[in-house]
Amino acid sequence: DTAVSQTPKYLVTQMGNDKSIKCEQNLGHDTMYWYKQDSKKFLKIMFSYNNKELIINETVPNRFSPKSPDKAHLNLHINSLELGDSAVYFCASSQRASGDDQETQYFGPGTRLLVL
């Protein structure tokens, strides 16, 4: 059973386009995240979100916006794509509210975005 899934796995698009990446988790977790991993392999948090709170990394351009239709989904919308947006985007989830101090994050398989 897939715990955290993302679609699409690969996304090739032109500069200036608008695209979305979808993420779903079936772990019952209450917090979801979007990360960007660039060519140097740094994992950078973009957003963390639960029912109560959206935390935005202030370095993320406002062309990026998370949208959560429900607790199990956190989609990423990107407007006016730029060359520098090319990277691997990972969705992750964790459980914050259960008293699990460890709060391990579980990652989806990643979406490889290439902007031409």
Place this chain on the structure above:
Amino acid sequence: GQNIDQPTEMTATEGAIVQINCTYQTSGFNGLFWYQQHAGEAPTFLSYNVLDGLEEKGRFSSFLSRSKGYSYLLLKELQMKDSASYLCAVRDSNYQLIWGAGTKLIIKP
């Protein structure tokens, strides 16, 4: 600023032992994680330390010294499948994970 330092790359021999170090300077500390990431795949959880000392899990162990801002991941009886990047991440006072760039471990026969 917040900083996680790890060696960029290490090489070890199949069957041997390797230690991957991680030093950190963060605003607060609420736990340290090690993740493994194979090329082209997602990071997967390996270990968690919040108190000083050694946590052992099979062939993998992780050590933490909070006073020194230091951790290491110890891999024993190395196998070819252990070739991967190993990411150190620290949870800060805001409960955000701060990630290192990862250490690429190359295992040679």
